[in-house]
Structure formats: structure tokens, C-alpha cells
Amino acid sequence: MTHARTSPDVEEQPRKRSAVLAEAVAEWPHAFVLLDAARRSVLAFNPRFAALMGLTPQRAGELHGAGVDALGEACASALAEPAALAAALDGERAVGRVELRDGGLLEVSAHRIQCGWLVLLEEATARLRAEDERRTVERRMRELERLEGLGALAGGIAHEFNNLLTAMMGSAELVLDQLAADDARRRQLERILDAGARAARLCEEMIASAGPGAFEVRRLHLSDLVHHTLRLLQPSTPARVRVEERLTPELPATAGDAAQLRRVLESVFLNACEALEARGGLVRVATGVSRMPARQLESLYFASGAPAGDYVWFEVSDDGLGMDAATQARMFDPFFSTKFAGRGLGLSSVARIVRGHKGAVEVESGPGRGTRVRVLVPVCE
Numbered sequence: 001m002t003h004a005r006t007s008p009d010v011e012e013q014p015r016k017r018s019a020v021l022a023e024a025v026a027e028w029p030h031a032f033v034l035l036d037a038a039r040r041s042v043l044a045f046n047p048r049f050a051a052l053m054g055l056t057p058q059r060a061g062e063l064h065g066a067g068v069d070a071l072g073e074a075c076a077s078a079l080a081e082p083a084a085l086a087a088a089l090d091g092e093r094a095v096g097r098v099e100l101r102d103g104g105l106l107e108v109s110a111h112r113i114q115c116g117w118l119v120l121l122e123e124a125t126a127r128l129r130a131e132d133e134r135r136t137v138e139r140r141m142r143e144l145e146r147l148e149g150l151g152a153l154a155g156g157i158a159h160e161f162n163n164l165l166t167a168m169m170g171s172a173e174l175v176l177d178q179l180a181a182d183d184a185r186r187r188q189l190e191r192i193l194d195a196g197a198r199a200a201r202l203c204e205e206m207i208a209s210a211g212p213g214a215f216e217v218r219r220l221h222l223s224d225l226v227h228h229t230l231r232l233l234q235p236s237t238p239a240r241v242r243v244e245e246r247l248t249p250e251l252p253a254t255a256g257d258a259a260q261l262r263r264v265l266e267s268v269f270l271n272a273c274e275a276l277e278a279r280g281g282l283v284r285v286a287t288g289v290s291r292m293p294a295r296q297l298e299s300l301y302f303a304s305g306a307p308a309g310d311y312v313w314f315e316v317s318d319d320g321l322g323m324d325a326a327t328q329a330r331m332f333d334p335f336f337s338t339k340f341a342g343r344g345l346g347l348s349s350v351a352r353i354v355r356g357h358k359g360a361v362e363v364e365s366g367p368g369r370g371t372r373v374r375v376l377v378p379v380c381e
């Protein structure tokens with residue numbers, strides 16, 4: 001009797017346990033795939049995996065026991081990059097990721113178990129995206145620090161050099177004063193002074209592009225500022241370059257340092273002329289006002305943390321050479337120039353001034369497509 005009663009129980013228990021396990025596998029919220037020890041064939045996968053990959057129950061049934069490649073092919077339509085699944089299953093990396101066509105991200109980890117490999121595919125879209133974003137921000141911060149370091153170094157050298165130049169030029173002027181008007185040595189001294197003056201200008205530019213600088217902030221009207229600056233620039237505009245002004249009257253006022261903003265326009269405008277100089281062409285200068293939502297600001301230079309709102313802007317477009325992506329990535333670096341040595345400070349000053357005004361720069365350019373540079377500064381309340 002006792003024997004008869006216990007016997008079905010003993011047999012029943014493992015069956016129950018495997019039913020419970022089967023249910024756990026069926027309901028398991030994360031996808032997994034079981035592979036053989038060589039990671040060549042698929043021993044099993046759970047319904048969650050089949051659902052994620054859009055496999056019909058029939059197709060899923062066929063794939064149990066199939067090769068890893070066949071599984072990869074069957075899942076291709078659900079994957080952003082079909083080869084990534086095979087690579088992840090192949091365990092080239094202990095942890096990898098697979099992107100779904102709908103934008104979802106799965107984190108893949110492979111675990112050695114007795115019968116082979118258990119590969120888990122966990123949905124981790126939000127976490128992985130946040131990690132990506134953090135990495136991007138960190139990279140940008142490092143880039144910014146590098147630029148600021150370079151700028152500070154350049155500024156420090158320029159200061160020292162400027163002091164030395166003052167001593168050199170002062171002495172040369174004293175000697176020049178002592179020479180008779182018809183002394184042949186005057187010409188040599190004048191050449192020294194001329195070169196010295198050019199070096200001093202370069203120093204000034206370097207100091208301006210490096211230091212935090214003191215801004216003299218006043219209310220100002222951007223269209224007026226642009227119009228006057230363009231008039232001052234007329235003599236240095238190459239003859240083959242035509243300038244077209246499209247200024248919006250009655251723009252809202254902005255708060256800024258007029259002299260500094262003029263420098264910004266000068267740099268951007270001269271770059272446009274230089275991009276055209278060889279064959280000539282058209283430079284368009286426009287002003288306007290735009291409402292900038294935070295998302296749109298994000299894609300601009302120097303706008304990190306800039307508040308959404310109204311910005312007045314000026315914009316210089318040329319139909320010159322344009323820039324490739326590599327040039328665009330470095331255009332604001334101090335001393336970066338595709339022209340000649342000793343150049344490349346124009347846009348690094350622009351960067352400093354725009355940051356000082358809590359503004360932003362938008363650049364649109366491509367090889368042979370010309371360049372459009374828009375400088376935005378916030379409207380004042």
C-alpha cells in the first residue's frame with residue numbers, strides 16, 4: 001500500500017518540475033538562445049526570442065537545431081544590421097549589442113554552461129542609449145577642454161612674445177629717430193618696424209582668441225551693425241567678389257559687444273571671400289530672427305546648454321569651395337587653416353566671442369556646395 005502510494009509521487013515529481021521549468025522558459029521575459037559548445041548550432045531558444053525576431057511559430061520550430069547562420073538569416077528582417085546577431089552569437093565579445101530595425105537595442109551576453117552556451121539578449125534600449133549619450137557628452141567635453149588648453153597656451157605665448165616685440169620695436173624706433181633723413185639704413189629699420197607691426201597684430205589676434213576677454217555689453221541692433229561693418233569691409237573685399245545684403249529691418253535688439261561681434265562678422269565674411277577669391281562669385285549676407293527650440297540648438301556649435309528662445313542672427317553664404325567633414329570638424333581649432341602657416345585664428349576668435357555672448361553657430365557646407373555660416377545671439381528681454 002505504502003509502496004503503491006509513493007510510487008506515482010516519485011515519478012510525478014520530475015515531470016512536474018520539468019513542466020514548471022518549461023513554463024518558466026516560455027514566460028521568461030528576456031530572450032535567450034542556447035548554443036552547442038562549438039557555437040555552430042542552435043539547441044533551443046525561447047518564445048520571447050522568436051517574438052523579438054518576428055519568427056512565426058512554424059518558422060521557429062524549424063530553426064530549433066539549425067545552424068547559427070540559418071538563425072541569423074531568419075532573423076535578418078528584424079535586425080538593423082543582420083550580421084551583428086551572428087557576430088554576437090559567435091561570442092567574439094563576451095558582451096555585445098544588437099540593434100533592432102525598430103530602433104530597440106538588445107544587450108547580448110554569452111554564458112558558458114555545461115551543455116554549451118547560454119546567450120541572453122536583454123532589452124536595454126534606454127540604458128544603452130543613455131550610455132551612448134554620456135559617452136558623446138564626455139567626448140565633447142574633452143574636446144572643449146583640449147581646445148581651451150590649446151587656446152590658453154597660445155595666449156600665454158602671445159603675451160610673452162608681445163612684450164619682447166615692444167622692446168624690439170621701441171629700440172628700432174629710437175635708432176630710426178637718430179638717423180638723418182637721407183640715411184640708407186632707414187629702409188632696413190623701416191622693414192624691421194613693418195614686420196614687427198605685423199607680428200604685433202598676430203599677437204593681438206592670438207590673445208583675443210585665447211583669453212576670456214572683457215566684453216563691453218550694450219543693447220544693439222544686428223542689422224545696423226552688419227550694414228556698417230560691410231561698409232568698412234568694402235576696401236578689403238576682392239574685386240571679383242560680389243556682395244549682396246539681405247538685411248531684415250526692425251530686428252529685436254540683442255545685448256552684446258559691438259566691436260567683438262563686428263570681428264565675428266569680419267572673420268566669417270573674409271573666409272567667404274577667400275573661398276571665392278580664385279574665381280570670384282557671390283557672397284550673401286543676411287540677418288533675421290528665429291525661434292529656436294532646444295532640440296534645434298543642440299545640433300549647433302557652442303550651443304550646449306543654450307536656452308530655447310528667440311535668437312537674432314546674421315548669416316554669410318558663399319558659393320565657393322565648401323568644406324569636407326574633416327575640415328568642418330576642425331574649423332574652429334586655433335591654428336587650423338587650409339590656407340597657409342600662421343593662419344587659422346579667425347574662427348577660434350569667433351568661437352570665443354560667440355560663447356561669451358551665449359550664442360551659437362550653424363555651419364552648412366560640403367565640397368563644391370559652398371558654405372553658409374549663421375551666427376546666432378539671444379534676443380534681449
Ligand SMILES: Nc1ncnc2c1ncn2[C@@H]1O[C@H](COP(=O)(O)OP(=O)(O)O)[C@@H](O)[C@H]1O
Nearest residue numbers: 271272275322331337338343344345346347371
Ligand atoms: N566660407 C568658407 N569656405 C570654405 N572653407 C572655410 C570657410 N570658412 C572657413 N573655412 C575653413 O576653415 C579654416 C579655418 O578658418 P579660420 O579660422 O578663419 O582660419 P584661416 O581663414 O586663417 O585659414 C579655413 O582655413 C578653411 O579651411
Ligand SMILES: [Mg+2]
Nearest residue numbers: 267271346347
Ligand atoms: Mg579666416
